[in-house]
Amino acid sequence: MMKYVLCLLGLGLVACSSADINKELLIGTWKNTALKVKMNTFQNQEATKWLTAQRGQWEAVLQIKPIETTYFSDGRFQSTYTGLDNKRLGTEEGYWKLNGDSLILSSDNYNNSYKLEWTGNELRFVAWLDWDQDGNKDDLYDGWQVKVEP
Template identity: 30%
Template sequence: MIRALLAVSMCILLSCQSQNKKAEESTVHPLLGEWRNVDLTVEVDKKDGDPSRIFKVDEHTWEDSLQIRPIRTYFRGDGTFNSEHFNLNDSLILNPSGTWSTTNNIMTMITTNPFSDTTACEYTINGDVVAFGCWVDWDQDGEKDDWYLGTQKRFSTKTDN
């Protein structure tokens, strides 16, 4: 009887540990890991109505159009991020970093290095693909009036960089 009770207790304990592990796994944010840009569309000066121009690149035209490799962005569990920009010679030319957080389907990225900026993007995630939409200052006119829509694909769940 004591053995049976001990066996049942062990089963319950192992079951609880398994459920706790599943609960912990389900709380891992789906954006953690390394993401690489696939495509982007920017509608310049859209906030006031029709855009003055539309800039588009996809995975086939990315490097020719932008003269950089697809951007590698790392989202970490401690709420930090960085976005590595490599030129076509594979030299790191820009690596903005800062903090990120999400509320519902809005991601807020606060860049602190090498410049200061705060951007709030709507996002939708489907498996290993995420789409971000946000107002940015693409044309560098001092106004966040350009609508950015970009797609990134998860490259890795590791966040070493």
């Protein structure tokens, strides 16, 4: 009986650790495909605002090309922002690390932790951010990315 309990306990630990994201799978370039942001107390006012860009609507809604983010094996990342005219608008650079099923991105402009979830060939990013830049991380971000380069 004790062997049976230990076996089940061992299987449970393996199942729990499988929720961790494999670092090697993350390394490469990813492109945003969709997002939904619920901005609570929009710009510090008692109002809730939604921003939604469904698959195929990114450019029309956000007026930029989908953001491309590259995760390098040395723990650095770079996000590139490109206008609809294909001109580079800017980049964000910093460091990334995985903690179980969470991705932590740190740059000069932010320090965010995203819960990651694999869904088919896409990776889902969920986090509380300061999307509306009102000084409060009270905006729920739910974004989707697909890998474009290994």
